[in-house]
Amino acid sequence: MKHFLSAADVPDVAALADLAAAFKKEPRSAQALGSGKRIGCLFLNPSLRTRLSTQVAAQQLGMEAIVFNVGAEGWALEFAEGAVMNGTTVEHVKDAAPILGQYFDILAIRTFPGLKDRAEDYSERYIQQFVKYAGIPVVSLESATLHPLQSLADLLTIRESFTAQRRPKVVLTWAPHVKALPQCVSNSFAQWMNAWGGADFVITHPEGYALDEQYTRGATITTNQDDALKDADFIYVKNWSSYEQYGEVLCTDEQWMLTLEKLAATSEAKVMHCLPVRRNVELSDEVLDSAHSIVTRQAGNRVWAAQAVLAEILRSK
Numbered sequence: 001m002k003h004f005l006s007a008a009d010v011p012d013v014a015a016l017a018d019l020a021a022a023f024k025k026e027p028r029s030a031q032a033l034g035s036g037k038r039i040g041c042l043f044l045n046p047s048l049r050t051r052l053s054t055q056v057a058a059q060q061l062g063m064e065a066i067v068f069n070v071g072a073e074g075w076a077l078e079f080a081e082g083a084v085m086n087g088t089t090v091e092h093v094k095d096a097a098p099i100l101g102q103y104f105d106i107l108a109i110r111t112f113p114g115l116k117d118r119a120e121d122y123s124e125r126y127i128q129q130f131v132k133y134a135g136i137p138v139v140s141l142e143s144a145t146l147h148p149l150q151s152l153a154d155l156l157t158i159r160e161s162f163t164a165q166r167r168p169k170v171v172l173t174w175a176p177h178v179k180a181l182p183q184c185v186s187n188s189f190a191q192w193m194n195a196w197g198g199a200d201f202v203i204t205h206p207e208g209y210a211l212d213e214q215y216t217r218g219a220t221i222t223t224n225q226d227d228a229l230k231d232a233d234f235i236y237v238k239n240w241s242s243y244e245q246y247g248e249v250l251c252t253d254e255q256w257m258l259t260l261e262k263l264a265a266t267s268e269a270k271v272m273h274c275l276p277v278r279r280n281v282e283l284s285d286e287v288l289d290s291a292h293s294i295v296t297r298q299a300g301n302r303v304w305a306a307q308a309v310l311a312e313i314l315r316s317k
Contacts, residue, residue: 001312003131004139005124006146006188007195013155014196020156020301020308027060027307033314034063040104041067041141044126045112049275049302050141050149054108057306061314066104079129093126097133106313107134110141113182115247121145121182122212137313145212147184150274151192152305157298158199158234161270167200168233169267173225174205175282176256177239180249185274186240187215194218204228208242208250225256232266237273237283260286270294 003009010016023029039058041051051067058065070077077096078089085092100107109130113121121144131138140148162168172189190211193201202220203211210221222228229235237258242248257280263269271292277283287293 001137001309001316003137004148004309004313005127005131005143006140006148007151007191009148010195013152013192014159014198016152016308016312017155017159017196019311020152020304021160023060023307023311024156024301024304030311031060031062033311034058034061037062037105037314038064038066038103039106039108039139039310040100041065041108041110042070042100042130043067043110043141044070045110047110047141049299050110053302054139054141054149054306054310056303057310060303060307061310063105063310079125093129094133097130098135100130101134101136104136105317106137106139106310108139108141109143111143113144113184115180115182115241118243118246137317139309139313142184144182145184146188146191147274148188148192149302149305149309150185151188152309153298153301154189154236154272154274155192155196156301156305157272157294161294161297162233164233167198169202169231170199170234170236171202171204171228171232171269172219172236172238173203173228173258174209174256175237175239175258176252176254177249177278177282180241180247181239183211183240183243186211186238189236189238190215190219199234202228202232205240206251206253206256208245209240211240211243226262226265229262229269230265232269235263235266235269235271237271237277239282257282257284258287259284260290260292263287263292268292272298275299
């Protein structure tokens with residue numbers, strides 16, 4: 001595996017989840033793999049779980065992890081080709097990235113969409129410029145359209161939490177929020193569920209919230225949340241803004257918030273969320289604090305997902 005930007009970079013997503021599960025059992029089993037190696041973690045927007053889990057994962061592989069908050073600690077970067085840099089940007093990525101490629105063995109980048117220009121965001125220009133100019137493997141710590149480390153942790157969580165001898169029913173449901181959020185987590189989860197192929201996968205959302213078909217193709221899609229939740233084994237709750245009317249909030253219907261009453265129609269469903277979560281907006285306290293919730297386990301699995309990815313890249317170098 002040369003880079004890790006999406007499920008498309010992974011030859012076998014189930015095998016990668018198996019590796020993450022193995023690291024969960026023996027965290028330091030490959031500590032010599034990263035000895036003498038460095039990972040640079042560049043954040044263009046804030047992070048809690050992604051930052052800390054990646055640092056822990058790197059250290060358990062014997063790597064040194066160095067974190068750099070680009071906006072707060074460094075020069076404002078320019079990403080446009082042919083830019084006349086007479087404004088607020090100080091350094092071009094094509095000058096900065098090759099230097100970072102000399103400092104590190106792996107470069108991990110977290111970016112975020114502007115939610116103003118769909119073509120710009122979905123071009124993934126920021127992270128692709130690092131891929132183009134750094135000359136070393138690049139790992140996505142979330143990009144404008146995808147969050148693959150989160151999705152690998154999600155897959156691990158589903159696989160380890162389901163013991164029945166049948167295919168689980170997994171539902172991704174839209175939830176209300178107080179502001180416009182990107183489609184990254186939802187796109188990515190859909191992509192990984194379809195790439196895995198081990199579940200009956202359903203997406204439910206209000207009218208106007210259809211995701212990009214390149215990620216959802218293969219899923220059952222409905223605007224009737226009650227129908228979607230029937231007999232569900234796992235429910236992934238997530239808000240996203242409109243893809244077609246890009247970045248807009250078209251619905252604030254509180255009836256889309258998941259409650260214990262709605263869970264009565266499920267197969268004792270486990271409830272997932274990538275966190276942070278707006279309590280009693282996206283998810284009710286009664287669900288988050290119940291035995292249905294596996295959000296803490298899900299977040300804990302971020303370490304093992306990151307460790308599996310880093311190990312695969314190190315072994316490929």
